Amino acid sequence: MARWALVAHGGAGVIERDQLRPEQDKAYREAMGRVAEAAAAVLKAGGAALDAIETAIQSLEDDPLFNAGRGAVFTAQGDIELDASIMDGSNLAAGAVAGVRRTRHPISAARAVMEQSPHVFLGGEGADAFARSCGLEQVDPSFFFIERRWKALARELQRQGLPIPPRPAGPPAALDTRAALAHDEGKRGTVGVVALDSDGTVAAGTSTGGVTAKRWGRVGDSPIIGAGTYATNAAGAVSCTGAGEYFIRLSVARTICALVEMKGLSLQAAADQVVQRDLTRLGGEGGVIAVAPDGQMAWSFNTSGMYRARIAEGEAMVVGIYKDDP
Ligand code: ASP
Numbered sequence: 001m002a003r004w005a006l007v008a009h010g011g012a013g014v015i016e017r018d019q020l021r022p023e024q025d026k027a028y029r030e031a032m033g034r035v036a037e038a039a040a041a042v043l044k045a046g047g048a049a050l051d052a053i054e055t056a057i058q059s060l061e062d063d064p065l066f067n068a069g070r071g072a073v074f075t076a077q078g079d080i081e082l083d084a085s086i087m088d089g090s091n092l093a094a095g096a097v098a099g100v101r102r103t104r105h106p107i108s109a110a111r112a113v114m115e116q117s118p119h120v121f122l123g124g125e126g127a128d129a130f131a132r133s134c135g136l137e138q139v140d141p142s143f144f145f146i147e148r149r150w151k152a153l154a155r156e157l158q159r160q161g162l163p164i165p166p167r168p169a170g171p172p173a174a175l176d177t178r179a180a181l182a183h184d185e186g187k188r189g190t191v192g193v194v195a196l197d198s199d200g201t202v203a204a205g206t207s208t209g210g211v212t213a214k215r216w217g218r219v220g221d222s223p224i225i226g227a228g229t230y231a232t233n234a235a236g237a238v239s240c241t242g243a244g245e246y247f248i249r250l251s252v253a254r255t256i257c258a259l260v261e262m263k264g265l266s267l268q269a270a271a272d273q274v275v276q277r278d279l280t281r282l283g284g285e286g287g288v289i290a291v292a293p294d295g296q297m298a299w300s301f302n303t304s305g306m307y308r309a310r311i312a313e314g315e316a317m318v319v320g321i322y323k324d325d326p
Contacts, residue, residue, distance in 0.1 A: 003295045004043035005196045005312035008036050008056055010066050011189030012241045012287035015305025017322050020183050025321065027065060027181040028307050033319045035059050036309035039193060044313075049195035049203035049237075050088055050111065057084075057107040057205050060191035064146050064179035066307075067189030069105060071146050071179065072209025074153040078165035080144040082106040082209055083223035086114060089202035089231035089293070094120050096223040097127040104137040107207045110223070112136060120225060124217075142169045146179045149212075156187060156213040187212040190222055192239025194231070194291045202293055204229045204237035204253070211244070220244025226254035233293050235260035236267050241306065242279075242286010250278055256290060267292045271300040 010032055020028070039056035043049070061069025072080050084106035085096035095114025098121070103109045109131035113122050122130055132138050145168055157164050190208035197203075206229045208222040221228035221244035228244070230253035231237035238253035247253075252274055259270035267290050275288055280302050287301025289308065297310050304323055311317040318326055 003313040004040070004198050005291050005295050005297050005310070006036060006039050006043060006052060006193065007289040007291055007297050007299060007310040008032060008039070008193045008308065009239065009241055009287065009289045009299070010060060010191050010307030012285070012301045012303040012306035013188055014303065015183060015307070015321055020321070024181050024183050028183070028321055029319050031063055031065055032307050032309040033317060036311050036317060036319070039195065040311045043195060043197055046198055048199070049197040049201050050086065052195045052197070053086065053193045053203055053205040054107055054111055056193045057191055057207050058105045061105050061107060061207055065182045066191050067209045068191040068207040070144050071149070071182070072144055073149050073187065073189070073212040076157060076162055076213045076215045078153065078168055080141055080209060081214070082207070083219060084110040084205070084207035085223040085225055085229040086110045086205040087203060087225060087229050087231040087237070088114070089233040089237055092232060094225045096121040096225060097131070098123045098219045098223045099217060100127045100131065101141050102128045102138045103131040104139045104143065107205050108136050110205070121223065145169070147176050148179055148182060148184070152184060152187070152212050160213065162213070188242070190241040192229070192241060192289060194237040194239050194289055196291045196293060196295060200233065200293055202231050202233055202237035202291055204231040204239045206239045221247035221252070224248055226251045228253060230254045230257050232257050232261070236290050236292035236296070238288055238290045240286060240288045242303070243284045246279055246282050246284025247286060250274065250282065250284070252279065252288060256288065260292065267296040268298040268300070271298045275300040275302055
């Protein structure tokens with residue numbers, strides 16, 4: 001039996017110690033720790049990496065602190081368009097959705113594409129229709145509405161000199177109490193989980209609302225297999241967060257796996273090479289988390305912070321936010 005291991009992220013960006021109030025710092029650490037703990041329980045019980053990932057990402061999608069599911073950023077038109085992907089390292093099966101507006105858990109839609117369709121990537125209305133046909137929960141778009149995200153949209157549109165669309169209906173007030181704890185880490189954010197299960201299989205999943213005020217059906221790296229997400233038992237599993245346009249051009253997730261598989265780099269060295277060297281040179285910002293079939297875990301980011309947690313069999317949980325956290 002392989003030792004199990006899990007790493008999670010809640011997005012990278014401008015996240016500095018003196019910018020977060022103590023209660024915000026606490027809320028993010030608790031959320032990351034809780035989600036990693038729940039996913040670890042799945043692995044501890046002998047569960048599959050894919051199940052641990054889906055469970056964890058569903059919770060993060062439901063938490064308004066993060067830019068995924070409820071809590072996602074708005075498009076320039078005032079809509080929510082969600083992207084997600086998932087990959088199984090044992091057989092390279094993969095599924096992804098882009099631009100979904102009604103499926104409560106985009107990560108489950110991605111998994112359904114992988115397991116219940118002959119395809120890998122579905123987009124827009126078709127992706128929602130497919131998720132609905134698989135019995136996945138559908139919600140009114142107002143379910144995803146978070147006041148602070150609306151304000152961020154208005155600010156961003158004003159900055160770009162674009163018109164502000166009419167305000168959609170709001171969410172239940174109770175939700176905004178938690179959403180008020182959220183830190184504004186920039187225009188972006190994403191959630192992702194990578195896991196190694198006791199069968200020795202690695203998998204990766206990523207889910208995001210994308211970038212504030214996105215236009216023209218913009219899709220980032222998160223739902224692109226090879227860019228935002230990749231998993232192969234020959235090397236490891238990777239989930240990314242950051243400026244998607246750069247991650248796509250560097251095929252970040254696949255490149256990290258290729259460096260491990262073909263050049264024999266350690267997981268951490270491969271992650272650092274792509275993030276600290278290649279991504280930084282190209283002018284992109286963000287971070288990655290990774291796990292290998294032998295239990296190596298890694299993270300690397302070139303932003304001031306990344307919400308993150310990791311836990312493995314026989315190892316205590318580590319939760320971090322800022323660059324100088326362990
Ligand atoms: N990678 C995401 C995107 O470009 C955003 C992020 O992770 O911050 O859509």
